[in-house]
Amino acid sequence: MGEKGVKLFGTWASPFSLRVELALKLKGVEYEFMDEDLQNKSQELLHYNPITKKIPVLVHNGKPLAESTVIVEYVDEAWPNGYRIMPQDPFEKAQARFWAHFIEDKCLKAVFPVYTSTGEELNKAVKEAQETLKALEKALEGKKFFGGETIGYLDIVAGWMPYLIRMTEELAGVTVVDAGTLPLLNAWFDDFLDVDVVKSSLPPKDKLYAFNRARREKLQSGQKAH
Amino acid sequence: MASDDVKLIGAWASPYVMRPRIALNLKGVEYEFLEEKFGSKSELLLKSNPVYKKIPVLLHGGKPICESLIIVQYIDEAWSGHSILPSDPYHRAVARFWGHYIDDKWFPALTGISRAPTDEAKKEAIEQVFAGLKFLEEVLEKSGAGKPFFGGDTIGYIDIALGCNLGWLRATEKLSGLTYLDESKTPLLVCWAEKFSAHEAVKCVMPETDKLVEFAQMLKAKFSAPPSK
Numbered sequence: 001m002g003e004k005g006v007k008l009f010g011t012w013a014s015p016f017s018l019r020v021e022l023a024l025k026l027k028g029v030e031y032e033f034m035d036e037d038l039q040n041k042s043q044e045l046l047h048y049n050p051i052t053k054k055i056p057v058l059v060h061n062g063k064p065l066a067e068s069t070v071i072v073e074y075v076d077e078a079w080p081n082g083y084r085i086m087p088q089d090p091f092e093k094a095q096a097r098f099w100a101h102f103i104e105d106k107c108l109k110a111v112f113p114v115y116t117s118t119g120e121e122l123n124k125a126v127k128e129a130q131e132t133l134k135a136l137e138k139a140l141e142g143k144k145f146f147g148g149e150t151i152g153y154l155d156i157v158a159g160w161m162p163y164l165i166r167m168t169e170e171l172a173g174v175t176v177v178d179a180g181t182l183p184l185l186n187a188w189f190d191d192f193l194d195v196d197v198v199k200s201s202l203p204p205k206d207k208l209y210a211f212n213r214a215r216r217e218k219l220q221s222g223q224k225a226h
Numbered sequence: 227m228a229s230d231d232v233k234l235i236g237a238w239a240s241p242y243v244m245r246p247r248i249a250l251n252l253k254g255v256e257y258e259f260l261e262e263k264f265g266s267k268s269e270l271l272l273k274s275n276p277v278y279k280k281i282p283v284l285l286h287g288g289k290p291i292c293e294s295l296i297i298v299q300y301i302d303e304a305w306s307g308h309s310i311l312p313s314d315p316y317h318r319a320v321a322r323f324w325g326h327y328i329d330d331k332w333f334p335a336l337t338g339i340s341r342a343p344t345d346e347a348k349k350e351a352i353e354q355v356f357a358g359l360k361f362l363e364e365v366l367e368k369s370g371a372g373k374p375f376f377g378g379d380t381i382g383y384i385d386i387a388l389g390c391n392l393g394w395l396r397a398t399e400k401l402s403g404l405t406y407l408d409e410s411k412t413p414l415l416v417c418w419a420e421k422f423s424a425h426e427a428v429k430c431v432m433p434e435t436d437k438l439v440e441f442a443q444m445l446k447a448k449f450s451a452p453p454s455k
Binding site: 052 | 277286296297318319
């Protein structure tokens with residue numbers, strides 16, 4: 001096809017499309033962002049991802065890709081010059097991919113109950129989240145970022161945590177990550193949020209909080225109805 | 227390069243364990259297979275994979291690598307020879323996507339069939355299994371162009387990711403009476419399944435269907451609770 005350029009289908013609030021945006025920006029790649037309404041997905045999105053019908057979807061010169069972690073690796077390989085996202089060494093790569101899998105498999109599930117619960121359930125959820133996140137600290141030992149001196153693949157994959165966990169803490173009125181409980185992660189939260197490309201890419205705080213305040217209330221009133 | 231000492235912790239019935247075994251065979255890498263005893267986990271396994279405590283675990287020069295598809299990618303990158311992933315970044319990404327799909331969506335749907343609490347849930351799971359096979363048939367058709375494998379003339383990443391499930395797929399067909407690999411629905415996959423299972427790097431590590439059926443029946447007897455409605 002004659003289609004040229006880079007298109008990214010995502011949403012302003014999605015931490016998954018944010019991963020891809022961070023990768024593209026680190027590489028200095030120009031792209032067109034297609035902000036989807038997930039309740040009313042565009043024909044274009046469904047055409048490019050008929051399999052899972054989800055965002056993010058990257059379309060590079062007409063060729064589509066889905067699955068955010070896969071797309072981030074692709075961005076690193078398709079634009080091999082410039083910023084290095086993946087580690088070079090095969091063992092280091094395997095470690096990064098392993099922790100990325102752990103984040104997708106366990107961390108999201110561990111934090112979500114903190115977002116939705118109240119009362120005693122909430123206290124339990126906080127403790128369980130802390131236990132899960134503790135394992136991840138192993139990947140930060142002796143390093144400023146998961147990627148070393150600068151952010152890399154695993155920082156990008158874990159990138160939802162610093163701003164979404166802090167937001168969840170504020171909305172739920174709890175502390176999950178602090179210098180006492182998870183010192184390495186706590187320090188990494190601050191360092192990650194201080195990175196220029198992250199600062200310029202995060203969704204607007206007021207909009208994000210308002211959206212999540214409303215969503216949380218809806219989920220909790222739904223729970224009470226049971 | 228670290229020591230050539232290569233060990234794989236696994237078990238005969240596990241489809242995930244098959245994956246690195248096939249990859250090592252394709253690369254011609256000699257390794258020591260450390261078979262876990264069913265029902266218990268060895269000290270070595272617990273030490274090598276403290277996060278998940280699961281097989282397979284590859285130990286290369288003593289350094290552990292966990293998660294089957296991550297191990298397969300590691301094997302592809304650490305040893306030269308047969309290329310498991312395509313060389314082109316886009317096709318590599320497509321292969322990785324299907325690996326995710328097979329593990330995150332398709333295989334859970336397959337195992338979900340027998341676990342489904344209602345008839346409705348069971349029907350949905352079965353539909354998802356067939357839908358997934360249909361997608362994969364299209365992938366094979368597009369990438370294949372008459373070639374026997376997803377990887378073309380030789381076995382590649384998607385072949386390994388999907389093919390390792392053939393033993394359990396056939397066992398499930400025997401146990402349930404349902405045919406999943408149906409020549410009228412997915413003819414290319416049926417042909418592919420035969421060729422994959424017969425491949426040099428695969429046939430020695432593919433568990434026998436009857437043994438898996440026996441194993442499944444043993445598991446069911448061991449874990450079945452009294453029936454409740």
